Ligand SMILES: *[C@@H]1O[C@H](CO)[C@@H](O)[C@H](O)[C@H]1NC(C)=O
Ligand SMILES: *[C@@H]1O[C@H](CO)[C@@H](O)[C@H](O)[C@H]1NC(C)=O
Ligand SMILES: *[C@@H]1O[C@H](CO)[C@@H](O)[C@H](O)[C@H]1NC(C)=O
Ligand SMILES: *[C@@H]1O[C@H](CO)[C@@H](O)[C@H](O)[C@H]1NC(C)=O
Ligand SMILES: *[C@@H]1O[C@H](CO)[C@@H](O)[C@H](O)[C@H]1NC(C)=O
Ligand SMILES: *[C@@H]1O[C@H](CO)[C@@H](O)[C@H](O)[C@H]1NC(C)=O
Ligand SMILES: *[C@@H]1O[C@H](CO)[C@@H](O)[C@H](O)[C@H]1NC(C)=O
Ligand SMILES: *[C@@H]1O[C@H](CO)[C@@H](O)[C@H](O)[C@H]1NC(C)=O
Ligand SMILES: *[C@@H]1O[C@H](CO)[C@@H](O)[C@H](O)[C@H]1NC(C)=O
Ligand SMILES: *[C@@H]1O[C@H](CO)[C@@H](O)[C@H](O)[C@H]1NC(C)=O
């Protein structure tokens with residue numbers, strides 16, 4: 001009893017503003033007491049930045065763009081400013097997001113890069129052989145190793161999905177695979193790329209500046225304009241994008257100056273960079289005279305302007321894995337050459353060397369499998385294609401193109417769908433739209449569709465299956481193209497929801513037309529992620545009437561209502577909502593005017609389907625019961641009135657009558673400004689119309705803005721002096737004690753025995769010290785404590 005008396009005193013002293021639940025200080029010491037704009041009372045906490053809650057006891061967590069959410073318009077979703085980006089739970093005590101495994105960033109707004117083992121057995125990002133980049137970074141960067149384009153990427157995931165840009169020689173989505181050498185196929189003809197640079201100095205000025213040449217994103221140091229061919233070659237071969245080139249000059253007066261007043265034509269032959277390579281580019285640094293020479297670069301068959309007899313050449317040598325004549329072992333990055341082929345020097349001239357690229361025909365080999373007509377007696381032509389024992393079937397024996405491909409005239413295998421490799425010795429893994437890749441064009445297009453294992457799994461080419469990144473169990477599907485929902489070891493979505501795609505989330509989005517009350521469908525079907533990004537769609541609770549502690553979903557010592565589960569794992573819950581007791585508000589009242597003598601009409605609310613059917617001659621109780629049987633309505637009060645609004649309800653009155661019956665519907669438990677009831681009167685012999693008589697102004701906010709939700713259990717922790725409110729509210733401003741589970745009842749007089757009876761009714765035990773405030777709630781064996 002002493003404890004109670006002390007508490008009463010404290011309440012009196014601190015009545016002006018809410019006392020922090022956690023530390024007993026006014027506005028928790030994290031805000032100031034301000035006048036309430038509605039009531040004019042000096043009793044609302046205005047929290048400092050970073051704090052929230054009616055008593056400023058909660059820290060605000062960072063927010064980001066939602067990984068998954070309900071579409072708000074057709075093809076519009078992924079809202080910004082979403083707490084912990086819907087991929088983590090806010091820890092309100094600290095203001096830190098606790099992210100789902102595999103996500104990081106203050107707001108859980110970054111999907112982590114894949115981890116893989118290094119050679120020394122450590123598990124690190126991108127196997128230590130790549131850079132972890134966002135989609136936006138990957139789009140902009142260009143390294144000619146794994147990033148080939150320069151573009152901007154702006155879709156919602158630009159700064160959210162991260163992936164590995166592998167270093168030279170590494171591959172796979174996590175850079176754990178070793179790439180094999182590439183080279184020119186020695187059995188096919190091919191020529192080297194030759195590019196031409198014309199450089200002529202303006203008459204009367206000398207060319208004594210410098211110029212830099214750029215190739216595949218790398219730029220040389222400044223080269224003197226009078227450099228010799230050897231010097232230009234030296235500078236270019238310093239670039240990591242050029243291995244070996246050959247340069248010759250054709251000049252007017254001198255043949256050894258890159259630029260002079262008579263004009264020089266430089267022929268640059270790419271010896272080791274095969275195929276149609278991109279054009280060299282130049283940058284000029286004028287000398288002291290400040291006058292630039294004229295420079296032109298010719299490629300792909302165009303002739304020099306200075307010396308038209310000299311023509312550039314488009315390279316046609318291959319840059320093929322193991323030069324088309326070996327099997328690549330991605331575990332080691334080594335080519336296992338087919339019989340008859342051996343390592344070359346990389347010049348594409350069928351010369352032996354040490355590159356391990358199978359780019360040379362073995363000299364003095366007695367068995368050229370590729371040409372062996374004895375071993376393949378039934379060949380009708382010279383069959384040069386490789387013959388191997390396929391990796392996908394050790395028992396099937398040796399066969400040309402593994403028996404599952406055609407040998408083409410250029411002596412390569414054209415594998416049947418589903419097989420790959422230079423001899424079709426591998427099976428192809430399923431492909432999907434890449435989770436992470438490099439945008440090729442500006443805009444919001446990326447996520448190429450032909451990506452092996454959707455770029456988030458490793459392909460086992462021996463059997464053609466993907467092993468999806470398992471580190472955080474985030475991906476599934478045979479091509480790893482779906483996002484996996486959270487599983488708590490045993491139950492998907494903690495048993496409180498189902499795994500759904502963005503498109504399915506959109507189908508659940510509640511779009512209400514305020515005019516008609518009819519539901520407007522919203523679709524999210526066009527975006528790349530519509531059927532791929534998935535998360536838990538948590539169970540919704542129907543309103544229930546009974547105080548029912550035996551149900552798992554039941555929450556709170558007082559709640560009538562089940563509340564919805566929430567969060568990426570559906571393991572947290574919303575708290576009951578109610579009217580803010582600090583502010584004045586009214587219930588929504590709507591009126592139906594029904595003029596009919598036969599038939600029935602259908603009524604729905606907030607898209608509830610099916611609607612309820614109300615015959616024209618229903619009595620008032622029947623109308624009320626039918627409306628309350630809709631899952632979207634818990635409690636309404638129905639009255640028949642005359643046009644002045646005077647109560648004319650009698651037991652025998654019907655909901656419709658000749659000349660019109662005025663039916664007044666007051667919403668007791670649904671709060672705020674509500675959409676109109678949706679009425680379909682097509683089966684009525686007569687007509688109806690509906691109007692809003694009073695716009696609802698009661699709030700429908702979690703814990704009535706007078707308590708703090710413990711989201712882990714879905715129970716409101718009410719501020720001192722606040723208790724669960726009731727649906728039916730005789731004193732509109734104060735609310736009444738009831739079983740909503742919100743904090744909508746606020747007592748004004750601490751002496752009023754009405755509210756401390758409640759303490760006994762609900763087995764509250766209060767124990768208040770001077771500095772701290774401990775509330776224990778003991779209901780049906782469930783112990784809940786909030787303390788500091
Ligand atoms: C090289 O120059 C051409 C023409 O000036 C330009 O279109 C191209 O983008 C440049 N390439 C690089 C890599 O800068
Ligand atoms: C470059 O040419 C200008 C103009 O002919 C001349 O004045 C200057 O001395 C030259 N610089 C060098 C470093 O040769
Ligand atoms: C190939 O055989 C010839 C003659 O037998 C020999 O002179 C030559 O060195 C051999 N070449 C290689 C690469 O073994
Ligand atoms: C080659 O043809 C002969 C006779 O037509 C047949 O018996 C044999 O199986 C064939 N061999 C192969 C490898 O197809
Ligand atoms: C490879 O085979 C497919 C079907 O088997 C065929 O459509 C395609 O034209 C072939 N490719 C070449 C280069 O012959
Ligand atoms: C997973 O969720 C189910 C259903 O809520 C629960 O019964 C089970 O104990 C949970 N398992 C773990 C490991 O948390
Ligand atoms: C979405 O598109 C459908 C079909 O075009 C349309 O009926 C619906 O009204 C649209 N929804 C919204 C919210 O605009
Ligand atoms: C909306 O989504 C549904 C189900 O995914 C689909 O059947 C319908 O065609 C979509 N409508 C539009 C306009 O895209
Ligand atoms: C209470 O909840 C349980 C489980 O959901 C249900 O079986 C039972 O019928 C409910 N009792 C009442 C009175 O609603
Ligand atoms: C509403 O319905 C009543 C009777 O059906 C009719 O008298 C009245 O004019 C209607 N009002 C409107 C605005 O349609």
Ligand SMILES: *[C@@H]1O[C@H](CO)[C@@H](O)[C@H](O)[C@H]1NC(C)=O
Pocket residue numbers: 639647648649650
């Ligand atoms: C209207 O009158 C009926 C019958 O007298 C009564 O039961 C009902 O509570 C009254 N409704 C209102 C809103 O006063």
Ligand SMILES: *[C@@H]1O[C@H](CO)[C@@H](O)[C@H](O)[C@H]1NC(C)=O
Pocket residue numbers: 650651652
């Ligand atoms: C209601 O109707 C019943 C039978 O239709 C009648 O006996 C009764 O008197 C009526 N009551 C009133 C209040 O009109």
